[in-house]
Amino acid sequence: MLRSFSQMEQHILKGEGKKRVALAGAHDLDALSSLVDARRKGIVEAILIGREEKILELLNQLDEDPNGYQIIPQSEDALCARTACQLVRDGQADIPMKGMIQTAAFMRAILDKSNGFVPERGLLSQATLLELPEEERMMIISDCAVNIAPEYPDKVKILQNAVFLAHRLGIGCPKAAVVAPVEVINPVMQSTIDAAMLSKANERGQIQGCIVDGPLGLDNAVSIQAAKHKGISSPVAGVADILLMPDLCAGNIFTKSLTYFAKLPTAGALLGASIPVIMTSRTDSPEDKYHSILTAVILSQASC
């Protein structure tokens, strides 16, 4: 089981060989420098798609020899994204990455049916991978960025996507807490209703590969003491590998609080496609951008 970003890095370095990242819109210091960093560490090979002159200028600025890179000149956003996805579809690259192009153009290429990256009944979701250094383990929080107000069927898919990531980290049967403001059923709080449904669906074998319990308050989900105080007996309380958020407001604000207040190391992952995808945010720290690249590489490998 991989218990930290540094263990993920080690696992990749002694693993299957380098994955090839196709950066769409590589004429961007921000995205390019994080990919150059990962390449220097021996984690990936890089294919750079975008405005060639600017890319060469930026590589020079980063003190990087352009001969180590395949560069595909392209100036249009939509074509940058399409080229990156085609390279992955054709087996010439493993992971598309978003650089300086519109998110909409990038997502259109990922969702393009002719690429077949997203299964018919699948759902794209975002997950934040959190390292808990004190507990020497990882935690997955979803969805913090993509699905605004998921109803029950989409929550099932978001959970299954998170379970997939947990399995790739070597967590055989992850424990998932369905988080709500309270740990009791309250018919006017949809999050507690959804939590009851998800827990029971898991008990009945409708959701597999994990142990689900909820509703749990965040305190009960992450602290055994807090759960004991409230008299809660749960196989998940205090030891959750996955925190399923009630909606985007909660997930987004929670995950930002981990970065801005708790200052914990995180990564972002886009799940639900048959390929991993790297989308870092301009406001991510360089470390967290690197963590996101590590996470995509782990997702592109066979299970560990």
Next chain:
Amino acid sequence: MLRSFSQMEQHILKGEGKKRVALAGAHDLDALSSLVDARRKGIVEAILIGREEKILELLNQLDEDPNGYQIIPQSEDALCARTACQLVRDGQADIPMKGMIQTAAFMRAILDKSNGFVPERGLLSQATLLELPEEERMMIISDCAVNIAPEYPDKVKILQNAVFLAHRLGIGCPKAAVVAPVEVINPVMQSTIDAAMLSKANERGQIQGCIVDGPLGLDNAVSIQAAKHKGISSPVAGVADILLMPDLCAGNIFTKSLTYFAKLPTAGALLGASIPVIMTSRTDSPEDKYHSILTAVILSQASC
């Protein structure tokens, strides 16, 4: 301006004289010990309402002389709560506090119209008061515990209640960030619509005593760097005194993350009544319980 719980404590000690707390259901080690602690520090006088024998036993266990306390024997939950509120109404106590009685019974007494604690068009709301030791200042987050899915009119009241607390802390014109998952208007995200309305209502003078801006992501609300990265120009970004949460899910999970992940000192306050009210939770740390008592005492004083 009071910039920490320790400054609040100092301010109280050299202030108006001790406030009198009426503990409803004092036969509870948890609530009693936090009140005894505050009394030992010279912050409050205490009136203990509940099962006398048990109260005396607990005081003995805490090594506390019962002669320092007014004890009012009472065994029924509803009557404990009613007595505490009557004492406050009649000027014999300043602050009711919830001990070992049902929350519903306690709230019924607070809301009882004959006491006149909650104005006709007022709204009870909860706020978390957060100390940011690195920035040497306090931040108010609301609502994290009472209002489940407030619509615009209730958000106005929650904001006004938070502004009242800010004023009591000596923040003359608090800056309020209306937090949402994104900082742009998205017509399918109600939180961004409400944020636009609150900001404009503030500009038009419909909400006074504060500067309101939103929607802001949590990152932009608390970090000037993050706001700059996103190109946001706002008088509130990075320096928010108040974070208005989109709903209870987000507020509750966020505030718990501050305790369990960021390990920052917090207090809870019940706002919107004409009197401060102390309601600590069994899972609060002893420090945070003490902070909640400090906050109620500050609320019961003239503005500082």
